[in-house]
Each structure stands twice: as structure tokens, then as C-alpha cells.
Amino acid sequence: MDNCLQSSMAAQHTARRNKTAIQQTLCTDYRLILNKVHEKGLITGREYNNLKSINKEDVEGHVVELVDKIMDKGEDTCRTFLDLLQTDTDVIETFPNLKDIQWEQCLALPVQSSSLDSGETPPASKKQRKIAHFKPPPTLKVKVVQLKENIQLSKYEISNGNLLPKSVDKKCTAAITDGVTARKFVLSKSLASEIKTGKCYAIKNYIISKFSPNMIWSQKNTCVYLSPPLIISSESEEEARRLLSPATAQMAIKDLHPGSQTEQLLSISGFAKSLEPVQEMAVQGGPTVPTRRLMLKEGEASIEVMLWREAALADLSLGAAVVATHLKAKNNQYGLCLHSTQYTEITLASITRDVILQGVRMDQEREQVEILDQQDDPVAMPISVWAATFGKEEVPKQVTISYENGKVIRVKEALFYKKEDCLQFSMAAQDTVRRNKTAIQQTLCTDYRLILNTVYEKGLIARREYNNLKSINKEDVEGHVVELVDKIMNKGEDTCRTFLDLLQTDTGVIETFPNLKDIQWEQCLALPVQSSSLDSGESPPESKKLKKDDIYPLNSRPVGLCVIINNNNFMDGTERRGTDKDALRLAEVFSWLGFRVLLCKDQTKDQMEEKLTFFASLNDLSQLQQEDIQEWSGKRFTHLLPEDPEHGDAFVCCILSHGEKGVVLGTDRKPLSIKHITRLFKATSQSALTGKPKVFLIQACQGNKAQHGVLLEDPEVDSSGPVYIPEEADVLVAMATVEDCVAFRSVEEGAWFIQSACQQLRERCPRGEDLATILHFVNNDVSLKEGSCIPGKKKQIPEVKYTLRKKLVLSPHDN
Incomplete structure (x- = not known):
């Protein structure tokens, strides 16, 4: 510091002298400079949050406040800020006018004095400057956080509209950090085979990029030495990772429109609606590069994507499900267009x-x-x-x-046609059963008991008929199947339609009798076309009869969050076998119903309370990535997607664990009150869930007693709502069992309650039935199950409590 050209306050003085010019320049993209200074640690998280809520009319005022805050923080902060303005590649590209400002101070690298007695540093000689220029940079001691291999097209040809690579160079880049500065290290082929992620190294004889001080290159005489471990914070490691893969926001195509240009990189998904041949295009007067124009569609919305250079290599076809990351939004004369960047990845989904x-x-x-x-x-x-x-x-x-x-x-x-494509015949179902009777009977003989129990649970046969048919000799299975099918045919058109619908849609039936798919179902039975005539005898679904104000509006996409807490492995060494089956089934169904499904596995009592408190408010999203939370994506649970979770128009929480009276147990066997859980989500003036339905499905025992033949009377619901919403309104809690009693769970098939709830949701949501009504059918379905070979010995009845003010009607969504 003593050897700097100016006084100890030089950086602050330089910032102050150029304050007006700096402010006017930075106003052109306030959000970028705000993010940059926050990333560099020049402002705190609280200051960043206060400054990021900005009105377009007051950009200048926010820039003034930002620069003032930095100047008030002292010399070191000002020096780092001025260094950022002069060396950061993104800042230089975004604010080209910064080069016109007279930076009269060398801040980052003060010139050393050539005289011990001199108060000022004389200019270095030409020889001295030449020697200083070729002086090798200091040895770096760093940790390798991530490695990434990229391909670069060096030679190519275009044939029949496709890009064919003739020569491809593979470049490996490492994200490294010493705990203070994050850098990109471009590796030679020999070094790429030696460097390992997570290891620490000393790097000597490297080249610093003249375009970016945070990028270094290996050369012929670069030496890399394995070094002792360094203590690096997780924040520093994340800063290094962002150099290779910057943050990207997941966007729905329908939310992109002209004027929504942003500096933030975007990721989208959709189906390839159109795909133009690869063409060559000159970039700003430079050499030509390959490009390809792609139109992606999601629902009714579509957007144009321009694939540049290596991104144009993606092997695409019409109709393919495409996921494109790290795209740049730009407006042109035709509207908004997304462009690939050096970070873009094109992946093709399996669906x-x-x-x-x-x-x-x-x-x-x-x-x-x-x-x-x-x-x-x-x-x-x-x-x-x-x-x-x-x-x-x-x-x-x-x-x-x-x-x-x-x-x-x-x-x-497909086995089924859509509702609008089906035809109506008064005897179609009976005719279809009759035409395929032999094939149906031969197929169902392979597991007679399963089909018998299933048709009984669906109410297609009476209890007396069920008891007569279940006493079966193995030698006469075929005769019993014939009798079962005949009974169903004799019950009329509606029963036959339900039976055929069961054979083609019930998951358990389809898995048990795979040969059913080979039967030619020549008639769409379950969903006949609704007549457009006023004289039609058919009634519309229940949800269409209700007034708009009688139903909770579910317009957000996704509909909301579905959080599953699945406790399988307990600290005492015991397992809840079969619970993973329940978690998968719940994820499938609620994803199908339009929810974003998140999973928390094996939670202690305190962890459950912490997670539920977090999801009730979604206040501190910074802790989310630190938590072991998985997300349902592509028919399986995977790591949490980068998009921050947000509350929609509904919230669902499913807790799968052991329990006792009024509580659920964590994996440490400590109790968490169910009443406390629901009160975490009570209505407040700040809560995003106030006035919105909150559903809790709880699969847990509530005692040790076995139930014996309990009858359920339907609860009455008071539909009148007060002017002011009570704190504990809009909540539904569905318990697997009543107080003091056990809840049954099959180690192979999952829990009675969860499996029944998923099945009933699958069947009844497309019909427009509300959740409370569907849960009545779940109660009836579970009540018919037997937990013992002695009828009535071991029974179970779920319990539903709710303070819902309206009907909650969930509908299937295209995922």
C-alpha cells in the first residue's frame, strides 16, 4: 500500500471524481451490476434484497444508492469495485462506455518503488517493464471443484440440412478456487487425464487470459503438483461451479413474450414443432458458423430457439421432447427469440x-x-x-x-379414444363383453382371487355373491370365472361398462393380467361423447353444476407443492417395509394432478418440524439446497431442480411414518403432534396459502388396537363462509385410521389407505368429483378390506377432518 502512486484513499477519491459518469453508465443494466457486486461480497444479503426490488422509473436512484453504499464501505471495497468495473468480462461487454472514464489510479497492481528513499515512484524503464511483463505468475494453490468437457467444431460440412462434424476438438475446463478467487483452468489433453475433481493442486507456469483475469490456460511447460488439502467454504466452491455452469431460470414457454428480454439465462422444455435445415451465418462480420432454427411448443404456446455452433449438432426430430438450458433471450423484428450460449445443453427426454x-x-x-x-x-x-x-x-x-x-x-x-371421439351405443358395453367373453375368461383364470376381490371392492357384485364365489376349489377355477363374468353381464349396461373400464385402467389388474392388452376392445366405453342437445338425458360432471364461487380456483401452474415425508429407516434399526411403494404412487398421482412433488426421506422429529415450518412460509430459500430434498421428475425421484419452489393455489402434505394417538413419529421415535403440524399452516396476513386449500394425508398408526366392523356416517359440511377467514380454515386432514387403532400396510403392495386414495383419485378426478367426496369412497374401499382370514377380525377405517369452505376439485394435467 505504501508503494501506490496516490494516497491511502486513492480508490475512494477515484470513485468520487467519476461518480456521475459511473452512475449514468450503470443505469443501462442495473440488475447486472447489482448481481455482480453482490457476488463479489461488496454488499450484504440484506442490502441486496433491499436494492433488488426496483421500479423502472427509479433506476437512477437505486444506482446512486448502490454506489454510495460501496463508497461508504471504505478503501478496500472501493478498490475491489473499481477493479470489477475494469476487468470483469460481463461488465465490460455490458457497459462499453466505462472505457471512456479516466481511471487515473492503478489499483490492483501498485508499481514498486525503484528508490527506498523516494516518496513517489518514478516511471519504470522500458527494460524494467519488459522484464515485468515476462515474469511468470505466482504459483496457485487451489482445489478442483468441477471438471467439464466441451466439444468444439473445427471442421464440418452440411449435408441434406444436417450438420456433420469432420473434426472435433475436445476441451476440458476445471473450475478451481483458492478460497478467495474462483477461476476457470483450461487444460491440455495430458493434464485433463491427471486432474481429479475434489483434489488440491499447486499450479506453476500457466498463462493468464488477457480477456478475463479469472481464466488461466495450461501451456507446454505448465506443472501441476498434488498438494495437501485446502479448507474451502461451500460458498467459494459454488462460486467456482458457476463459472462452468451459471445459474439458469426454468421458464414456461407461455410466460415468455416480446419485451421479456432479460440478462438472466433461461431453460425451457417443449416439443419440436418445426425444425429448419442447418445453415451458415456470419457473426458480426466474422467467419460463418453453423446455425439451426427450432420452434418449441408447450401446450398452446411456442417460441423460436436459435441454435449456434455446437448446439446445432443436437440430433433432433419433429415431435421430440426437448430440454434446452442456458439460453439468452433477445428481441428481434419478429418478436422474442432464444439463442444458445456456450453453456447451453440440449437433452432429449424419454417419455x-x-x-x-x-x-x-x-x-x-x-x-x-x-x-x-x-x-x-x-x-x-x-x-x-x-x-x-x-x-x-x-x-x-x-x-x-x-x-x-x-x-x-x-x-x-391406444386402447381408448378421447371423450370427444367416442360413439354412443345403448348396449355397447354388454356387446363388447359378450364378443370377448372367451378371451376375458381365459385371461382372468390366472389369478381368480385378485379379480374377484377387485370387482367386489368396486361394488359390481353383492357380498352374498362374493362369499359364494370365493369358496373355490383349484380344480374349478375356470367355472368360477365363467360364473363371475355371467353375473356381471346380467347386471346390465352400466355394470358392464364399469367392468370393462376396470380391466383397461386399474393398475393392479393391468400388471396381473398383461394379456388383456391383446384383446380387441372395439368400443370406447368409459367416456361416451356428451350430447350437445338440450334434450340429452346425461348430466354434466358435478364440478360443472357448481357455481364458480363454490369451488377453490386452481389456476396456477404447477397447481402447488406436494411434499412427501417418507420415514422408512428408523434409528433403532427397524424398517417400514412397503412405504417406498406408497411414496412412488403418491408422486405419480399428484404429479399427474399438476403438483410439483418433493420428497424428504427418513426425518427425525426435529427435521420434520423444520421442513414443515420451511414449506409453510418458503421464507429462507437459501437453506433449500443444503437440505436432502428430492424431486419427482421423469417418473422417478431425482435431485432438486434449480427452480425455487413456490406456493400455488393448493398445498398437499403426505406423511408416511409410525404414529401414536394424535402424533406421528420421527425416525428417532420422538412424537410430533398432528395438530401442531396443521397449525404451522394456519392463515396469516403474510402467508401465501391463506384462503387456499391445504391437504394432509397421514399414513400412521394412532394406537395398537384393531378395529372391528366400524360403520361410518357421512359428515355434514356447513357451506356458509364467514366474511373473515378463520385462522384454521381451508384445511383437510385425512388419517389412515381413527384414534387408538392400527393402520395396515403390506410390505409388498404398500398401505391400504395410501393405495386406495391413489386409486380413487386416479378414477374419480377426471370425472370432476371433489376431494371430500373421493375420500368418502376411500373410506368405503378401505372398510371392505380384511386384515385376517376371519372376516371382521381386523378392520380399518380412515378418518377425514376438514375445515374447507369450498369444494376442492383436482384435475389431471399434461406433464
């Missing part, structure tokens, strides 16, 4: 979806079939995939398409 066809086209030149769906969107697949199921002249009405890594690998005719 299954149903498509209603308008037509089919054969493209012999490209050896592919292109089908047109109801929304006029094309889906392309190889001719061989289509020909494996359909002939050249065959055009099905609806197909199920299976994708693997974005490519169509299988297509088959």
Missing part, C-alpha cells in the same frame, strides 16, 4: 404420450413417417417403427408414442 391423428404422410426420401396431430403439429419417426405396427394404408385414430432420448422407438394403437 410416452398419446396423440390423436389428423393424417399420416410417408417421406420416402428421408425414410420417415410424419403424422399430424390434432393441434396441427407434426411428429416424425422412421418408417420401420411405424411399419412394425401399422400397414401403409392403415390410419389409426389415436396412438401411443414412446420416445427414448428424443427418438420414437415404438408406436401402438
